[in-house]
Amino acid sequence: MPRLSLLLCLSALSGTLAAASPEVGGVRLWNADDHTRVVLDLNQSASYKLFTLANPDRIVLDIQGAEIKPGAAALVPLGPVKGLRSGRQGRDLRLVLDLNETQRVKSFLLPPAAGIGHRLVVDLFDPENAKSTIKTVPLVVAQAAESDGQRKVVVAIDAGHGGEDPGALGGNGSREKNITLAVAKELAALVDQEPGMKSFLIRDSDFFVPLNKRYELAREAKADVFISIHADAALAKSAKGSSVFVLSNRGASSEFARMIANQENQSDLVGGVSIGDKDTTLAKVLLDLSQGATMEASEIVATNVLTGLKNIGNVHKHEVQRANFVVLRAPDVPSILVETAFISNPTEEKRLNDPEHRSNLATAIVAGIRDYFSTSPPIGTWYAANPQKARQHIVSPGESLSLIAERHRVSIARLRTENSLTTDTLHVGRVLKIPTSS
Structure with a gap:
């Protein structure tokens, strides 16, 4: 050679x-x-x-x-x-x-x-904390009784991703984990302003929580509802709008829902979960969920939140989507996942970094949660003890009388009569009384 x-x-x-x-x-x-x-x-x-x-x-x-x-x-x-x-x-x-x-x-x-x-x-x-895997907030704080003897409903808020798992990345460098935490904190602040609600943040800073631990923490806090916040990416930068998802153990409702679930379920692999941490109770959880009560409640919450999101901008899907999300598997806590926007869309990435837009997102989600508890108040809560106060609606930006009537399942005529309205023009911040029947 x-x-x-x-x-x-x-x-x-x-x-x-x-x-x-x-x-x-x-x-x-x-x-x-x-x-x-x-x-x-x-x-x-x-x-x-x-x-x-x-x-x-x-x-x-x-x-x-x-x-x-x-x-x-x-x-x-x-x-x-x-x-x-x-x-x-x-x-x-x-x-x-x-x-x-x-x-x-x-x-x-x-x-x-x-x-x-x-x-x-x-x-x-x-x-000293050798047996601990994730530190939790004392349950006494989360379920404290109010001065009138009626407890507040607990809203568990899950900021998607975190720590080693950045989530989706925007074209200008935004990280989903930071966006979701900002929205979650804004949502928690608004929830705590409600007379009958109290927030519980699954994570309040930049650290990773395994998917199954997220819903376990919500259950330990005796949450009445679980909201997981996300901002995903798509191959097409033109994809835009919000979407709301619930759990399905019978397959996804669309290819889009299946794609989003697959992406979100990768979180444990990215964030770092060892083989010994794998959830071994999936079969039991899905069996419990097959009874249907929790899934039906989740559907109502999701529908209400989606209606709220429609009022502030585009939605990607006009119907609630269903897929097998690991994070939504709590058998006894109504749970939904909210994709606030596509971080891969340059316009939506910019909006997600705007505090005012994040506040509007949080306001829309709170409105949906409020509507759910107003119509389905848990026994022993402020909502159950104050049905008239609970059936109120605070007008948000972009809302119309017809949309508010649709959300609360009452007629426009009854809404006008109950509030002595002489015009359908509504001012942001006005408190409307919601009639008990149409």
Whole structure:
């Protein structure tokens, strides 16, 4: 073989061998309510060993045959992690996490998902909370009785994605996890202003919560309704409008619903859930749901919320959509998922970053929730004890008398009579009395 050809072959072989070595391309930290997550981005799957050392406290990771990208070990201290050092242990890459205090450690590898590559995840837990997986808000707070002896209904609000899972990305860099948290906080603030409601945020900052934990937290808080907030992306940038979904265990109502459910159900793979965390109660949950009461209530909530969203802009689907969303599987809590808009649409991405538009979205959702509890008040709640006060409607931007009448299932004539209206012109903020029958 000519010398030049031999050199070329050796060069190609060298490049192949180099590419076969695992490489740590970056290291990231996330804080959750009950743990700190360390994420190592890898170019491929890798074998590793992990052990802890004391005095001082540290975690040692030996990644077989791996290299580390220059600068990848630089990180800002967070939580119990003081810093990261790298070195060699024979042919292996050794990474040392220096800690402020002893931690209970859990680690696992994640395969590529939704555009994110291989990852090695190390979760650090406070040993005093060793049995905890997600910290919850005390139930006494969520279900506190009011001064008149009637409790407020609890609205569980789930900001989709979070932490390691950014959700969909907008063309101008917006992340779905940030948009959903902003809308969720706005919604919670409006819910807490209602005389008969109290909010419960599934997450109130940028951390990841597994899908099954989201509805479990809602159940633990004894929520009366569960609202999951999202802002998805589509291949076509022209796709626009809001949509509302409920759970279906009999297949999706449309190809669009199936697509959205598949995307949202990928959250655990992206956010980082180990095999040991998989939900093993799915069959029982779906069996419970087959009884129908919760699903019927979810349908009513969804219809009311969709009506509210129609008042503030375009909707992508004019009917409630159905698909098998993991996050909606609570067997005894009416649950809906709201796709507020398409973050992939440049115009809608801009609106989602506008506080005024997010406030309008939250107002529309609250209106739908209020209408649901006004017509279906749980026993022992403020809504059950105050039917006349509950059957009121605060006029929102874009609402007309005909739309309000349709939403509350009363005639326009009865609505005019009940409120002594001489014109159909309505001013934003006006409180209308809703008649008890048409």
